[in-house]
Amino acid sequence: MFTLKFCLTLAGLCSLVPGHLAEQLSASKDTEHPFSASRRISPYMADFSFDLYRLLVSKSNTTNIFFSPASITTVFTLLALGAKSTTHDQILQGLGFNLTEISEKEIFEGFHQLLHTLNLPGNELQLTTSNGLFIDKTLKVVEKFLEDSKKLYASDTFSTNFEDNEAAKKQINDYVEKETQGKIVDLIQDLHPDAIFVLVNCIFFKGKWEKPFEAELTEERPFHVDDKTTVPVQTMNRLGMLQVTYDDELACWVVKMDYLGNASAFFILPDTGKLEQVETALSRQQFHKWSSNLHRRAVTLYFPKVSISGSYDLKILSDMGITHVFGKEADLSGITEQKELRLSQALHKAVLNIDEKGTEASGATFLEAIPMSIPPTIDFNRPFLTSIYETNTRSILFFGKVMNPSGN
Template sequence: MYFVLQRCRCERKMKILLLLQLFISLILAAGPCKPNQGRSYNLFWECLVAEVSESQMDFALRVYQHISAPTMRPPPNLLISPISIYTTFSMLALGARSRTHKEILIALGLEDTVTDEELHDANRKLLQVLSQPANDMEFKDHKEVFIDESAKILPEYKQNMAQYYNASISTINFNNPENTEKTIFKLVSDRADNKKQNMVFLDYASFQGKWQSEFHKENTEKRNFMLNEEKTKIVPTMHQQGMYKTYKDTEVECDVVEVPYVGNISLLVIVPKLGDIDRVGQTLTPQRIKNYFSFMKTSMLDLYLPKVSFDHLFSLKYIMSLMGMESLFSSEDADFSGISKDGKIQLADIYHQSSTNIEELEAVASGVTDTRVYYNLNLNSNPELKADRPFLMLIYHKVTQTILWIGRVKDPSLAGIPGEEEGTNVKRQI
């Protein structure tokens, strides 16, 4: 995520670059947490983390529903990491004051429910959960801040960033573009036009996992994908026969399947009726997603899932304004005096970048005996679930009920940066 800010009343340019890879666990809970209710210290913090987590789940769906609304003219394929957005706004809240601080908390769903210290400490504890190493899956958690050597960053902001988010702040001479690019951009591919900005926050999140039941390349074939009632494309489609958990939502009329990775993370695929993806996406709630996992039934299934690969870079400024963060982008009202008192800081724009690659994963060659069990059944005897029309997808941490990524696929044949596709509006309000 790219945060583009401007520093006023100063002729010398200042830039900040924040590189993040964030994964936050979500635990749904009801009711506010209060330490005076007789809870032990550990139970109080568990309740607090759950309260913050619940707000993250709700925030994730609200952001997606704003971005994917037809009035926003979004690209056909769309993916966001709402957890990264949530956590980065939490880090902005560390340095925000007055009205700006209040607007961030309202948008996060936390006004008058937790203190600043409780919010950031809960985020710290949540980050620790998903940062734990595990076999056959990888979370990268890297956060680094680069700031112009002329800036006077408050010591307490540096201390809090390190304490709660494990983010260090390094100084760099932004008046030397060549050295700046060598130092910073070797860490991440930057597609924003930073050279026209004064201060930049960059957020990057990634996850790599291995299918619990691998799709095999020999089973992938070209199949029809219905874009709408009139148009169909032929796309590479993976096929797997095995035991899967499924659910039929008769209320909103969609089929749901869980495609698990090794560990506690799953790909949740939601396949509505043709032409109904926008409506179904707007009906998603934390409780509905919880119900999917609670009421799924396991059965033998023939699953057909198209291969998908695309990359996203777009502005969030307009979306965040719709969600109530108005003073953030105002040269008069924005208050980030908790970051630096040396000059007025204004948030000029927010950029978010996400990418996905859903395909067959081959095992790494090694000298290990590989014993597998394959089902040899009549394909015609098993129920089928075909993602052969526009579908929704979530990458979800089951134990902690976390939406790590959420998106949709309307055309699997499209790839690349949506902002480079003709007719898209992903760089709205830049």
């Protein structure tokens, strides 16, 4: 008996041009709060972010780390729509959802609203998501899975000839390239020869700083990757009023910078030698504490221009309890009634670019009143953490660590 397999692929871009969502999701019927359904799932997504981050650090603590928790959780909960029994429970629990606290219905409603919110038109942010299902033309897919994935996740479905491996790979890569305006090319290098079903999720974020840097002030400065390695990096700087706090207990600066629209970024700068201490302490409670202690003050900020990416084989999620879906024990009979369908590949790529304007030039000039006292200097000239989140849904879109801003 042969085994049917499929590949799950994710692509996340931060500060790059977005694609479009083919069909806008319907508005949530929740009446308590306009974003209550998505906010119900956001704490679990945050916990998953920190757990996955620490897992990736355990595999390599000397490289850049950057991923999209929103993208990964979206596509795996979409997969859970078609999973049953232990396979289903492992996916949701591995993503951090406590099924005694939140129901499966609430989880799917939360992602439905999250995707709807991220894809609202007319926002000052360009922030969109897309989901593509590439299904072998010979595969009979359960109609309810197609209906639910379309209704809840606005998924686009494509008939694919997986017998022609190169043609199938090209079809999927062309879709990703189109959705990313050419920013991600040839995402899939090798498509498993037995693949018959590919899920693709993309999340795109393009934002402008609420208070941009002056490009003419950017200059080359040293960035200390570690005790022995220093690299030259184009570094922005500005003197202005920013939301900051210094955590004496963990020995780190926290700087919050807002984008125009409904997104903000946290940048956490540990003191020299304190990075591991900060990583160990990462939690929802810690972020809440930092947020509560932020205050506006004049600072001189030095911040490197960043161009990094992260590419991951998500079979690493086996270490978080999601095991059956990758093996012979997989029960994905909610996707197809044909037996022994399992997940053969799960790829994720995220890209981060940070420059003076965010992503686009701006003709605006910002003038601020600065106190006469000498402000402190916060110099991001060593490894730091970053978190970019959508403020309405309180969802972490991207999370990572910049060890080397130039991506080397």
